[in-house]
Amino acid sequence: MSFLEVSGIHVHEDGHTVLHDISFQQGEYEKIAIAGETGSGKSTLLQTIAGLVQASAGQIRFEGKRVIGPHDKLVPGHEGIAYLSQHYDLPQFLRVEQVLRYANMLQGDEAETLYEVCRISHLKQRKTNQLSGGERQRIALARLLSTWPSLLLLDEPYSNLDKGHKELLKEVIHDITERLAITCILISHDPHDTLSWADRILVIKGGQIIQQGTPEEVYRHPIDTYTAGLFGSYNLILADIAREIVSKLGIETQGRDLLVRPEHFKFVSKAAGSLTGFVQKVTFYGGYYDVEVQLSNSSVTARTQAIPASIGEKVYLAVKPENITLV
Structure with a gap:
């Protein structure tokens, strides 16, 4: 019962x-x-x-x-x-x-x-x-x-x-x-x-x-x-422009959009599987920064505790496949 x-x-x-x-x-x-x-x-x-x-x-x-x-x-x-x-x-x-x-x-x-x-x-x-x-x-x-x-x-x-x-x-x-x-x-x-x-x-x-x-x-x-x-910020990457992420990570999207929380993007040194972009904007929120990064065909926001680069500089982002949700 x-x-x-x-x-x-x-x-x-x-x-x-x-x-x-x-x-x-x-x-x-x-x-x-x-x-x-x-x-x-x-x-x-x-x-x-x-x-x-x-x-x-x-x-x-x-x-x-x-x-x-x-x-x-x-x-x-x-x-x-x-x-x-x-x-x-x-x-x-x-x-x-x-x-x-x-x-x-x-x-x-x-x-x-x-x-x-x-x-x-x-x-x-x-x-x-x-x-x-x-x-x-x-x-x-x-x-x-x-x-x-x-x-x-x-x-x-x-x-x-x-x-x-x-x-x-x-x-x-x-x-x-x-x-x-x-x-x-x-x-x-x-x-x-x-x-x-x-x-x-x-x-x-x-x-x-x-x-x-x-x-x-x-x-x-x-x-x-x-x-x-309802539970916080997110990045929505439409299926038709998600080719770079899909090809780098080798995931199957079945034509669905990708959803990634800002904290699941990590700034890394250039490595296999990383995404290349340029810093567009940095916003300070006390305990963290939100960094807007322009990729080749989309813009995403990554959350970090330290500024990775100045505006306009090249950066590399990594995200684990398990932190990507298909919607």
Whole structure:
């Protein structure tokens, strides 16, 4: 029995298909991140899993039991699933301890552990209108977790947070999964949030899952340019001008385009199999440089920690066949 099983979910709203045939399973304690452009259906999927949006077809089973949608339940939601919306709200002008007390269903030690994990113990005497956005979010999260759910759904938890509050929230989410043993599904637009955290990533486009796999699989071998672009920069070399790379590396493209991440190009001394080009532009990004190189019939960007040559000078690039994805 799977911890969470999503089978053939369709959602139609106002004559439009928002989700189309979504199916996946999640194991207990497995961390899943959902990636996709705005409007791809990510939030609707989380809300459907939480029992807050009615599926038009398909079913969701959580810990062996069917999740019932709002059309079939007086109070929408599932007691074992907690959903933190992007638009969370707190009662105004109450002390934090009052907000938490009204929602708390835990014993004393358990509650204190939760408040410690959410980094809010020091805020209990403050009023809700005296809190920063990051503090309000952690209190909303603690209030939600006071029912001690088995599954936590986080909808863009890092949006609109400054760097300090974002890093603190990452620590909180880590402790929620590790110390509190609560399974999580998370949505984020930032590839750094998903690649470093998830055990598995689901990529959604137009309401459908188009790729899923480990962060390394999805990053290194995206199924298309849409997926590639969600997780960072890439070079796309069209099939009809990829002859130099194909001939040098001896790979079969079947007429498909080549996709290579900038860091997979390496500057080398002239050697067999290397590509010859000229430096066109160098851009500094703090920990690395992006170097635009003009090859014989295409331009590519290579990422490096040291400037290999001045603008206009000849350079040689190497790339391993396993770092080339056909799209």
